[in-house]
């Protein structure tokens with residue numbers, strides 16, 4: 331595998347960063363994970379926009395423009411011959427004097443790598459069993475609005491879910507409202523409306539979330555951002571998660587109790603597939 335590292339294309343064995351890199355020392359960095367379809371990064375501009383917002387919040391100066399990164403991403407896909415893959419873009423603040431201060435930090439490091447795409451049989455799309463995490467996230471957390479390299483709540487929540495035989499963790503905020511899942515945004519169908527928690531409740535502005543909100547109205551399915559408690563999911567007509575690597579994933583149970591199934595999920599999945607085809611053919 332060839333990896334993009336700070337302007338160079340190198341074999342992965344040679345794609346190395348210092349042990350003093352702040353990404354390693356403090357999780358001082360950002361990342362994006364997106365799908366490549368037919369050799370094209372899907373919705374590239376939206377991921378780069380989120381990356382730039384993250385860089386601004388972290389006071390981090392990206393050493394490449396969005397256009398330069400796109401050219402390098404295209405070249406990476408070509409060199410690895412991986413037109414159907416997952417692209418991970420990582421940015422770290424790089425090196426600097428010991429301690430938290432960002433004074434005298436050097437140039438950030440930028441890495442892009444490709445990974446095999448998950449194999450999904452469209453006739454049997456993945457379904458997830460959810461477990462409510464014992465960890466809580468904060469509402470109105472500015473750091474939840476960007477994709478930082480600090481994902482410990484999500485990592486621990488997913489570990490807890492897997493230890494209990496579930497596939498994904500449902501995260502609540504400190505007000506007891508449902509926010510999102512460890513690696514995905516949360517949606518439910520309620521009285522013919524597609525609902526999702528507002529970002530202020532502590533959710534990541536997922537790129538697939540934005541697309542699902544875009545697709546609803548095209549199918550005459552109204553959308554609404556609304557705070558909710560876990561009981562709402564048990565009473566909903568259907569529940570699903572959105573994430574870049576898998577798209578729209580139906581949730582079939584929460585804490586061992588079956589969730590209702592809605593035909594809207596399959597309709598949204600089909601609309602999502604059509605968008606991919608339209609934008610990457």
Ligand SMILES: Cc1ncc(COP(=O)(O)O)c(C=O)c1O
Nearest residue numbers: 513514515534536537538573574
């Ligand atoms: C906490 C969290 N929420 C939601 C998502 C889904 O975001 P996207 O649709 O941009 O992949 C992710 C993706 O990794 C995530 O880590």
